[in-house]
Amino acid sequence: MLPRRSVTTIRTSSTASIGSKITGNILMIGERLRQAFHNNKPAIVRDRRQLLRQYTQCFTGREAVDWMVTNRDIIDRGLAVKLLRILQRNNVLHHVSDQSYLFKDDNALYRFRLDDCTFPMSREKEPYIKGEQLYARLTSQLTKNTILKVHTESGTVYEKSFYGSELVQWVVKHGLAASRAQAIGLGKELVECDIIRHVTTGHHFKDERVLYQFHPNMAHLKVMDLFDLDERPRSLNQDSPMSLRRHSEVSPRHSPIRTPNSIDIALGPLTLEPTSYSGDENKNIRKSSPGSSDSSSPLPPRVRKISTGSRSMSPVRTRGISSDEEYMVKNTIKITGDSVGFGFVVRGEGPSYVHTVDPAGPAAAAGLKAKQYITAVNSVDVVHKKHQELAHIILKNPYYITLDVVDHNPLPKTEEEDED
Structure with a gap:
């Protein structure tokens, strides 16, 4: 038998790893939300005064939920609260007192940890946050002279693509890396995290005239994906x-x-x-x-x-x-x-x-x-x-x-x- x-x-x-990729996608959604809060007119993240004390770069829970309902088609305020709590559990945002105060739809004040430098940055997490920042800046309609262009290689047309050497130069010029060596290292990390990839997946990142694109999932990543990501096991084993x-x-x-x-x-x-x-x-x-x-x-x-x-x-x-x-x-x-x-x-x-x-x-x-x-x-x-x-x-x-x-x-x- x-x-x-x-x-x-x-x-x-x-x-x-599977765990770092799941956490990384949650962090990218959080960073995307942080940028949206900062860019909102009027800005949601701003200095505030509460109980005779001044708090910098913060927002109220109610304003955050209002924005989610208005701009992300989330009709249930309770659903928006659950999504923001997922970000809270993953150290994206926290209460200004830094106590274990669960996010609520009220006038309590919260901050993004990247705004007050309390985010527990690590080598595994940094590429996802920098990758989202890079993607946001390069795809913004306000960005002039973007490196994302239409290229043709071996008879195939690739939209919104860029050469590795162009990315290295752009990253150094805009302060995301201090040197070309650091920029090349960032490019390799972005490939390993599947944020960018060679157009035929035939090369790792190179500071050469080699063509890359952002992974297509970058354009589709959305706040509602937090539920799915949060429910996934963070390891690959027999039990999960x-x-x-x-x-x-x-x-x-x-x-x-x-x-x-x-x-x-x-x-x-x-x-x-x-x-x-x-x-x-x-x-x-x-x-x-x-x-x-x-x-x-x-x-x-x-x-x-x-x-x-x-x-x-x-x-x-x-x-x-x-x-x-x-x-x-x-x-x-x-x-x-x-x-x-x-x-x-x-x-x-x-x-x-x-x-x-x-x-x-x-x-x-x-x-x-x-x-x-x-x-x-x-x-x-x-x-x-x-x-x-x-x-x-x-x-x-x-x-x-x-x-x-x-x-x-x-x-x-x-x-x-x-x-x-």
Whole structure:
């Protein structure tokens, strides 16, 4: 009898950890809100006097909620309060007394921690905040001589793109870095955090005439995403696997597949690069429920089907997966990740297989399908790898991966089994 299969989910796309990416997106939304409060006419953030004491660069809870309702189409004031409390829990804003005063829709005074220099800045958090500031300044209609332009490379037109050398020069000129070396370091961090990326994801950041764009999710990141981000687990492990997307990102006819061990996560609408896929679909793979019997199933004797949550897989031997038998249909699939990851779940104790595929994710767009066995990742053989090992191999490739997969019919009996 084969061992019970367990699950690991692949859902990341950069060298930044899952936890830092979730926190980073919350910080970017907070920084976007801080800039909006400062730029409002009249400014919401300003010096105020309360109880005979002067407070600098602060705002009232009621004004913040008013602004959210007026400018972000949040009709429920209670909902706006919950969103601002998420920012408070993530050290974006705090009560002026710095006590554990929960954000309320009243006249109490609050500050953004970046405004009073109390934000606990770290190497992991800084690229997200600077990335949002850079994005806001470069995309502002008031910015003159912006480096975001239309460029053509290898016959493809890229809108709002820029050269790495231009970004380095702009960052130094506008004081976001003290030297070109610091600017190059910032550029590399922005790539690693998936804030900017090479137009074909073929290069890391370089101070050269190499073309980059802001990740398309930057334009779609919004305050309401705080709920989704705040509910996500901050680590990838057996107890809190991460998968798929929230239901609002997927059409009702293609809602994400949920299992008892998975939750929905996502950022926003995605721009995917076209990928190629060829080969037959999974025509020969049967579905069955746990405990059911199928007398017509050609499974080898004494081997039963094993339940995999929402789907069922017929066990297969590594011997058959690695062979060139006629019943094995082999394909190569190239997947370009988005800001959330590749969009599929793997299970198995070797060989491992695709358990579920996010219908709105990059893997589905590339042609990956559930119940396909993964035999190689970037030409590295993984037939005998358990799902945990396979996950780590995939996570080492933050931008794009090439998978060798196998569609299969269950193996026929061997001569040894016939003799038994």
